[in-house]
Amino acid sequence: MNFPLLAFQNVSAQNPWTYLVFGLIGFAFGFVLELSGFGNSRKLAAQFYFKDLTVLKVMFTAVITAMTLLFLSVSLGILDYNQVWVNPTYLWPGILGGLIMGVGFIIGGFCPTTSLASASTGKIDGMFFMLGGFVGAFLFGETERFFTYWHNNVSYYGRVTLMDVFGLPMGVIVLLVVLMALFMFWGAEQLERIVGKKDMSHEPRWRLYGAGAVVVLALTVLILGAPSTQEKYQRVTILRTVPELQADGTVKDVQVKYSAEEALQKRLVQISPAELFKARYDQKLKLTMIDVRPEAQYNLFHVRGALNLPADTLQQHIPELLATAAPNAVYVVMSNDETLATEAWRLLVAEGVPNVYLLEGGLNAWIAFFGENDPQIQPALGAPAGYLNFTFPAALGDRYQAADPDPIEYEHLEFEPKIQLQIKRDKSGGGCG
Amino acid sequence: MALASKSVKKGFDLKTLFNRPTQPYVHPYLGGMILGIVLFLALFLTGNGLGSSGATSRLVTFVQDQIDPAHVDRTPYLLKMAGGDKNPLDDWLVPVFFGALLGGFTSGLIGGRVKLETTKGPQVSDRTRWLLAFIGGVLFLYGARMARGCTSGQALTGGAVLSAGSWTVMLSIFAGAYALAYFVRKLWN
Numbered sequence: 117m118n119f120p121l122l123a124f125q126n127v128s129a130q131n132p133w134t135y136l137v138f139g140l141i142g143f144a145f146g147f148v149l150e151l152s153g154f155g156n157s158r159k160l161a162a163q164f165y166f167k168d169l170t171v172l173k174v175m176f177t178a179v180i181t182a183m184t185l186l187f188l189s190v191s192l193g194i195l196d197y198n199q200v201w202v203n204p205t206y207l208w209p210g211i212l213g214g215l216i217m218g219v220g221f222i223i224g225g226f227c228p229t230t231s232l233a234s235a236s237t238g239k240i241d242g243m244f245f246m247l248g249g250f251v252g253a254f255l256f257g258e259t260e261r262f263f264t265y266w267h268n269n270v271s272y273y274g275r276v277t278l279m280d281v282f283g284l285p286m287g288v289i290v291l292l293v294v295l296m297a298l299f300m301f302w303g304a305e306q307l308e309r310i311v312g313k314k315d316m317s318h319e320p321r322w323r324l325y326g327a328g329a330v331v332v333l334a335l336t337v338l339i340l341g342a343p344s345t346q347e348k349y350q351r352v353t354i355l356r357t358v359p360e361l362q363a364d365g366t367v368k369d370v371q372v373k374y375s376a377e378e379a380l381q382k383r384l385v386q387i388s389p390a391e392l393f394k395a396r397y398d399q400k401l402k403l404t405m406i407d408v409r410p411e412a413q414y415n416l417f418h419v420r421g422a423l424n425l426p427a428d429t430l431q432q433h434i435p436e437l438l439a440t441a442a443p444n445a446v447y448v449v450m451s452n453d454e455t456l457a458t459e460a461w462r463l464l465v466a467e468g469v470p471n472v473y474l475l476e477g478g479l480n481a482w483i484a485f486f487g488e489n490d491p492q493i494q495p496a497l498g499a500p501a502g503y504l505n506f507t508f509p510a511a512l513g514d515r516y517q518a519a520d521p522d523p524i525e526y527e528h529l530e531f532e533p534k535i536q537l538q539i540k541r542d543k544s545g546g547g548c549g
Numbered sequence: 550m551a552l553a554s555k556s557v558k559k560g561f562d563l564k565t566l567f568n569r570p571t572q573p574y575v576h577p578y579l580g581g582m583i584l585g586i587v588l589f590l591a592l593f594l595t596g597n598g599l600g601s602s603g604a605t606s607r608l609v610t611f612v613q614d615q616i617d618p619a620h621v622d623r624t625p626y627l628l629k630m631a632g633g634d635k636n637p638l639d640d641w642l643v644p645v646f647f648g649a650l651l652g653g654f655t656s657g658l659i660g661g662r663v664k665l666e667t668t669k670g671p672q673v674s675d676r677t678r679w680l681l682a683f684i685g686g687v688l689f690l691y692g693a694r695m696a697r698g699c700t701s702g703q704a705l706t707g708g709a710v711l712s713a714g715s716w717t718v719m720l721s722i723f724a725g726a727y728a729l730a731y732f733v734r735k736l737w738n
Contacts, residue, residue, distance in 0.1 A: 120596030135644045138595070142648020143655070144587040145599050145701075150656035152580030157668045157682070159574075161737040164730035170577045175705065177581025182588035182598075182709035189593060200596050203698060203707035205714030210703070213696025214718040217689050218725020222733055224685015225668070227700040228693060229601040231686065232646070233653030238665040240675070241682040248686020253606040255687065256694035257613070260626035267695065276713040289711060301578075323578050 119195045150233040157225030157234065157241055164222055167312035169304035176297040184333040187290050191340035193351060198438050198468035207271035224248065275435040287338030294334040298327050349466035352376040356384055356536060376465050385461065386476040389485045390531040392448055396421065397523060401535070402445045404437075406430075408460040409451050415511045417493075417504065419482065420520035422450065427460050434467045446535060450475035450482075452504050471537055480505050486526070487518035569661035588709055597641055598706025602693035604646030606630070607637040670737040681736065696721075 152174045153159045162168035189195035221227055226234060226245045234242025260267060278289050309316045353373050360370045379385050387395070395403050405422035407414050414424040425433050437447070447469060451457040457474040464472045475482065483506050487493045493516060496507045514520060574580070592598050607630055614621045614631040621627040631637040657663040669678040693699035696718045698707065704722060707715020 119593050121594055134641070138641045138644040139648040139651075141587065141591045141595075141599070142645035143652035144648075145584070145645065146649030146652030146654075147656040148580055148584045148587060148652075149649070150653040150662070151575045151660065152577060152584070153574035155653060155657060155662065155668075158670060158737065159668075161670075164726050165734065165738060170574075173577035174581040174584060175700075175708075177578050178584035178588055178705060179708040181582050181585025182592065182705075183711065185586070185589040186592055186709060195593060200592055200710055201598065201706075202710045203703060203712040203715045205712065205717070206697060207714065207717065210696045210714050210718040211721045213692040213694070214703075214721020215725035215728075216692030217696065217699060217718075218692075218722045218727070219729055220685045220687070220689030220692055221722065222685075222726040222729045223736075224682050224689055225737075226682070226685065226689070228605060228689060229599075229649055229699070229701045232601060232649045233656075234668070236650045236654035237657030237663045240665065240667045241669060241678050244679045244682040245686035245689075248683035248688075249602075249605050249690040250609050250686075251683075252687040252690030252692075253602070253609045253694055254613075256691050257606065257610060257624065257627050260694075261624060264625055273714070278711045278713055278716065281713045293711070320576065323576075326578060326582065 119189065120199050145229065146233050146236070149230055150237060154230040155234040155237045155239060155242065157239070157245075160227075160230060161222065161225050162312075165311075166307045168314075169308055172304055173301060176300060180294050180297045180330055183290060183293060184330055184337065187286055187337045188333055188340075190286070190342065191337050193343050193347065196348070196468050197342075198434075202275050202277060204439055205273040205276040206267070207273065209267050209271070220252075275439045280435075285338075286342045287334070287340070290337045291331075291334040294330050298331070301327075345463060345466045348468075349376055349462055352465050354379045354384070354465075376462070380458065380461070383476075384534060385473050386454065387448065387473045387534050388476050388531045389482040390526075390529040391533060391535065392419075392475055392482070393486070393521060393526060394529065394531075395446065395448070395535060400444060401537075402442045404445065404447050406447060406449045406460070407451070408449055408456050412511075413452070413504070415513055416508055417479070417483070417506075417512070417516060417519065418514055419450070419479070420514035422514075427451075427456050430460055430463060434464070434469065437464070437469050438467070444537060446471045446473065446537070448473045448475060451478050452502055453478040453480055455502060471535075473535060483518050486521040487516070490517040492516060493518060569659075571662055572660040574660075584705075585709075588705060592706070592710065595641070598702070598709065599645065600642050600698060600702030600706065601646050601649060602690055602699040602702060603640070604642040605690055606694055607640055607643060608646075610637040670735070672735050672738070678736075 149155070153170055154174070159168060160171055163171035186195065186200070187197075190197045217227070224231075224245045226242060228249055231242045231245040231249065235246045236242075278293075279286055282289065284292075305316055305319070308314045352375065354376060356372050356374060356379075357369045358372050359367045362368050374382065374384065392405070395401055396405075405419055407418050407422040407424050408427040408430060409424075410426050411424060414422075418424070447464065449457045449460040449464065449472065451460070454474060454477065457478060461472055461474045477484075483493060483504070487506070492509055492512075494507050496505055499505045508516070575583075588599055610621065610627050610631045613627065614637060618631075621631050622633065630640075654663065667675045667678055669675070673681075689699065693702075696703060698715070698718065700722065703715045704719035708719055
């Protein structure tokens with residue numbers, strides 16, 4: 117599970133070589149669009165009069181080729197689908213925006229990227245389309261504020277895949293999309309023959325072999341299936357920078373790669389109550405505390421600001437966590453002791469949620485540390501394992517002193533810091549350039 | 550000077566470069582396959598696919614940020630790209646945009662298709678075509694920003710990664726174009 121490469125998640129001026137890679141990707145993109153005839157608006161518009169269906173053929177061949185290769189890599193376990201950008205679903209802005217784009221397409225004769233291929237090869241209409249594009253983007257930026265709520269909040273569904281919509285496994289959807297595309301190609305060729313009056317008898321034979329190859333690949337994806345959470349967990353690696361004593365007596369920071377289970381065993385991901393407390397005030401981190409206990413226990417007592425995502429429902433929240441993950445996002449899972457939180461940690465880590473930690477000793481340790489002066493919370497002797505060793509007068513949730521300890525009283529705390537953001541800031545730029 | 554005369558000797562002057570015989574376009578399925586492999590590599594290596602309308606938006610915002618940074622900081626949509634000391638050009642879409650311009654040009658150059666001309670239907674004048682191309686561009690990018698991606702970012706990339714929202718956008722683009730196609734048939738036929 118090494119792809120996509122972490123280095124590209126943080127494209128910026130700090131890593132100039134990533135610009136080069138994306139520039140090359142763009143180059144290949146523009147090159148093949150022009151080569152397919154998309155620099156010519158007449159060829160593009162002919163799509164909508166059923167005469168020349170090049171647009172449909174190129175587009176759907178590209179979609180099924182990329183899709184089968186992508187999901188083949190996912191089934192083989194070399195690519196983490198959760199780390200691949202899946203366009204979040206904003207239903208109505210998508211539909212209305214799509215319709216407007218369609219109108220722009222038939223009037224203007226291009227779409228944005230094809231206008232680049234057109235303008236760069238000297239087509240004046242392509243240049244006018246590009247110019248109009250800048251104006252359109254400007255107008256949108258200036259008018260979005262009038263419907264910003266509709267644009268950002270209404271009908272937002274997050275990361276939704278066709279697998280989620282139809283409730284079918286990955287391999288089935290991949291195969292169905294391939295078959296649908298092949299059927300459309302057949303239909304397109306009939307239309308070109310009848311409406312476009314093209315001589316289709318000299319179409320190359322290799323296109324049939326190509327179709328066969330894509331179907332075979334899709335079937336392979338179907339047979340292999342998506343990797344299970346367990347399989348994904350086995351492939352997770354966690355990077356930690358640790359000081360190492362060098363031969364000459366100096367101490368140098370080195371990066372060490374651990375498997376997820378090793379990191380758990382070596383207690384690299386269990387953060388102390390003190391560290392969690394400090395992290396809540398750390399402006400550099402975007403902290404999300406996840407309380408994985410059942411709701412009733414959460415209502416009794418929880419750390420202020422913690423979300424309640426009970427362990428048995430955690431799986432369904434993963435797409436949300438992935439969609440909102442910022443580079444500095446840190447997740448801390450907690451339960452009464454460490455048992456439930458460790459299970460939740462394994463799940464989140466396997467699904468590719470970045471920077472996940474768990475509360476060392478659980479909420480029991482938190483209350484023991486911060487609740488000693490809280491008169492309302494009393495130790496309960498003989499509480500069974502997995503429960504809180506304290507009694508509470510009422511289900512006050514986060515309205516206990518210990519739920520939100522005084523930052524001044526606890527300003528100076530000593531702990532062994534364990535939180536390390538797993539972002540690659542490789543200044544040397546070596547490795548994968 | 551020495552360099553220039555050397556290249557002329559080799560027959561590398563601009564005239565022969567731009568007047569190459571026009572090559573036919575590649576077969577659509579082959580073009581699609583190459584495009585698919587490019588898209589796959591982009592997704593596989595970087596986790597991001599292809600796109601261009603986002604870059605258009607960022608370039609415009611960059612200019613706005615030079616002229617009136619305070620306005621950018623007051624506008625929520627622009628704030629996300631260029632608020633404070635954020636540089637709107639610091640994004641993977643921008644190199645893809647310029648790469649695509651250069652790639653299109655290179656392919657046109659090799660295929661002898663770099664010509665100053667207007668591609669249009671036989672019944673419209675150049676000026677009408679330019680005006681409509683401009684209006685089409687305005688509409689397309691407006692819609693693309695509303696839908697958070699165009700044919701590349703939503704239809705192609707989102708289609709390949711099986712995003713439900715992207716398939717809706719893709720169908721809407723085709724629906725919009727087909728719905729209006731009959732009424733503007735004189736433009737193209």
